[in-house]
Amino acid sequence: MNRRAFIAAATATAAAPLLARLSWAAEGSFEVTRTEEEWREMLTDLEYEVMREEGTERAFTSPLNDIKELGIFHCKGCDLPLYDAATKFDSGTGWPSFYEAMPGAIGTKQDRKLLFMVRTECHCSRCGSHLGHIFDDGPEPTGKRHCINGVSLTFEPAAA
Numbered sequence: 486m487n488r489r490a491f492i493a494a495a496t497a498t499a500a501a502p503l504l505a506r507l508s509w510a511a512e513g514s515f516e517v518t519r520t521e522e523e524w525r526e527m528l529t530d531l532e533y534e535v536m537r538e539e540g541t542e543r544a545f546t547s548p549l550n551d552i553k554e555l556g557i558f559h560c561k562g563c564d565l566p567l568y569d570a571a572t573k574f575d576s577g578t579g580w581p582s583f584y585e586a587m588p589g590a591i592g593t594k595q596d597r598k599l600l601f602m603v604r605t606e607c608h609c610s611r612c613g614s615h616l617g618h619i620f621d622d623g624p625e626p627t628g629k630r631h632c633i634n635g636v637s638l639t640f641e642p643a644a645a
Contacts, residue, residue: 515611515612516611517562517563517612524537528561531636535615535636535637536561536634536637537615538615539596539606541617542634547580547634549581549635549638549640550635552640553573555570556640556642556643557643558573558638558640558641560609560638561614562609562612565609565612566590567587567590567591567616567638568583568590568631569587570640570643574623576623576630576632580617580635581638582630582631582632584624584627584629584631585627586607586631591607591609592607592613593619596618606618607633616637617632618632
């Protein structure tokens with residue numbers, strides 16, 4: 486392989502995850518859709534990066550990680566109820582973690598952005614906003630850990 490071919494291949498390999506990330510929001514057909522401009526108007530820069538570009542907030546930065554009361558966690562993008570607080574647990578990871586989503590609330594796909602690792606990405610089934618990832622190291626009864634970015638959620642406490 487000559488030098489030019491090597492540089493082209495290396496550049497394409499390095500850019501592939503970024504290009505996949507930038508095109509993600511266009512994938513799928515969702516009930517709630519908005520233009521990029523509309524998303525940018527309603528979300529902070531961090532919320533946009535996480536929800537529309539599959540970014541990740543820093544661990545231990547979300548106040549939702551500390552919520553222990555009963556209620557429902559909703560999608561910040563469309564207000565769809567996603568997780569019952571009764572399924573929340575302290576995973577020690579620094580992100581709100583749940584062992585189960587509400588029926589029909591999330592969609593999943595393979596995430597190959599990390600070299601040598603395939604993860605299960607989860608997103609809101611109504612607007613496609615990125616929520617986080619699902620791992621197989623959670624508690625019973627499901628054995629799953631939905632590791633969710635707090636910036637993708639809002640919390641509605643249970644009625645008293």
